[in-house]
Amino acid sequence: MKTAKFVDRNPTLDTYWRSIVLLGRNVASYKFALAESLLEIPTENTFVKLEDLAVPYSKNICEHLKYNDKQAIGSANRFLNSCRQFNRQKIDEDELRKQTIKLGFRYVIDAFHNVANAEVPRFYEDARSNQGGIVLTDNFYELIQNEQADNFKFEVTSRWRLWETAISLNINPKLIEVDSDPHTETLFVVNEKARRIDVTSSRYTLSGYQKGKCFYCAKEIRIEQGVENSCDMDHFFPDVLKHMGFTKIDQVWNLVLACRECNRGNNGKFERIPDIKFVEALNKRNNFYVESHHPLRETIINQTGKSNSDRHQFLQTFFNEAVDAIPSKKKWNPPEILGVGF
Numbered sequence: 001m002k003t004a005k006f007v008d009r010n011p012t013l014d015t016y017w018r019s020i021v022l023l024g025r026n027v028a029s030y031k032f033a034l035a036e037s038l039l040e041i042p043t044e045n046t047f048v049k050l051e052d053l054a055v056p057y058s059k060n061i062c063e064h065l066k067y068n069d070k071q072a073i074g075s076a077n078r079f080l081n082s083c084r085q086f087n088r089q090k091i092d093e094d095e096l097r098k099q100t101i102k103l104g105f106r107y108v109i110d111a112f113h114n115v116a117n118a119e120v121p122r123f124y125e126d127a128r129s130n131q132g133g134i135v136l137t138d139n140f141y142e143l144i145q146n147e148q149a150d151n152f153k154f155e156v157t158s159r160w161r162l163w164e165t166a167i168s169l170n171i172n173p174k175l176i177e178v179d180s181d182p183h184t185e186t187l188f189v190v191n192e193k194a195r196r197i198d199v200t201s202s203r204y205t206l207s208g209y210q211k212g213k214c215f216y217c218a219k220e221i222r223i224e225q226g227v228e229n230s231c232d233m234d235h236f237f238p239d240v241l242k243h244m245g246f247t248k249i250d251q252v253w254n255l256v257l258a259c260r261e262c263n264r265g266n267n268g269k270f271e272r273i274p275d276i277k278f279v280e281a282l283n284k285r286n287n288f289y290v291e292s293h294h295p296l297r298e299t300i301i302n303q304t305g306k307s308n309s310d311r312h313q314f315l316q317t318f319f320n321e322a323v324d325a326i327p328s329k330k331k332w333n334p335p336e337i338l339g340v341g342f
Contacts, residue, residue: 013139014148016120018208021152021159022292024115028072028080030108032160033060038123039153043144048124049133054100055093061104062087062096064160070168079103109134147220148212154223158204165189165199166295176295177302182250185233189295202233205296206257209288215256216269216278218338223257232263236282237322238271244325248318252296253286253303262334272332279319283312 017035024031037057041048062083065071071080082099085091091099109126113119123140127133143149166176170192178187178199185202203223214221214231221231235249236256242249263269286304289296290311305311 013121013143014146014152015211016139017123017143017152018155018211019115019120020112021156022208022288024112027074027107028077029061029064029160029164030104031112032156032163033057033064034108034112035156036060036153036160038140039144039149039156043136043141046136047127047131047133048136050101050105050128051097051132053134054097054104058083058086058096058100058104064164067161068164068168071164073167079106150227151207151212151223154201154204155208158200159208161200162187162205162295165197169197176298178252178295178299180250180252180255182233182235182239187252202255203231203257206233206255207231209285209292210257214259214262215281215285216258216262216274217334217336219259219261221257221259229259231257232260234258234263234269236274236278237318238269238273238326240271241322241325246322246325248303251303252289252299253282256282256285265335267335269332269334271326272328273319273322273326275331275333276319279315283315286311 020031021035034057037053037060040056041053061071061080065080065083065087069084071077079099082091082096082103086093086096105128109128112124113122121139122137123143124134124136127135143152162178169176169189176189178189180187180202186198187200187202187205188196188198190196201223207221207223212221212223213219215234215236220229222229223231234256236254237246237249239249248254258269261268286300287308289300291297300311304314
């Protein structure tokens with residue numbers, strides 16, 4: 001079986017799940033809606049009827065239609081029209097359920113596990129033809145018991161917001177660039193009218209591409225604030241460089257998530273430059289963006305280079321110049337490393 005690009009040689013279930021969300025190709029928002037619904041539905045029974053899945057699934061799409069009416073690349077879509085009618089109170093929940101069962105699951109239940117022309121391990125089995133529903137697998141139950149489970153919903157929502165924003169903008173995809181506001185920790189784009197559109201939280205986006213781990217020590221982190229293991233958003237090359245003439249510090253390629261100990265603990269990074277091995281890890285993380293679809297793909301290409309060698313050289317040059325600006329014989333390393341760069 002051909003292995004999806006985002007999958008490690010020793011992949012875990014959360015890696016497979018994230019490959020579905022981050023790399024799966026979409027012509028409509030159905031895969032995101034299904035992923036969110038699976039994380040929301042009661043899981044006491046392994047068998048889930050379509051009629052029980054239909055309302056949470058369609059309501060997720062209804063909510064996103066309120067934010068962005070374009071939820072498919074094509075034009076006419078009977079299922080999406082039903083969701084719009086529900087939002088306008090033209091149909092009730094029972095009718096929405098009926099239309100969802102009839103139209104809403106086409107091309108998503110059978111394609112959910114397809115990533116990069118291959119199939120990842122299944123989180124459910126398709127039992128529509130003989131039982132009228134899906135059967136949750138042991139993989140799914142292991143997934144939702146994972147330490148990363150609380151992060152998954154945020155990551156799906158973030159990826160969905162990036163996708164729907166990109167297809168709704170009247171801009172050539174190659175010209176779309178996602179910017180970061182360091183004060184609000186928000187990713188945004190500028191539309192054809194030069195108007196800023198806030199898209200999603202920087203934390204939610206970064207987490208999936210770092211597999212829910214601290215960039216430096218690989219400790220499990222949580223992106224929700226105010227809970228144990230809450231993470232910080234960090235500038236890999238420190239923010240202080242902005243005062244030394246460096247102009248690209250706030251761009252997406254330079255943002256990572258770090259545990260509090262690494263970012264600001266007793267031996268935290270603060271304004272120091274990380275060891276060179278972490279520059280290689282940063283290049284690896286940025287290439288994950290490129291393997292995804294626009295707008296993050298185009299953003300990284302625009303910011304750091306079209307080819308892998310271009311991006312590698314960009315980071316090497318930036319590292320050299322940063323070291324000249326903040327000279328130190330000893331580069332920063334975390335006090336404890338579980339693994340380099342997630």
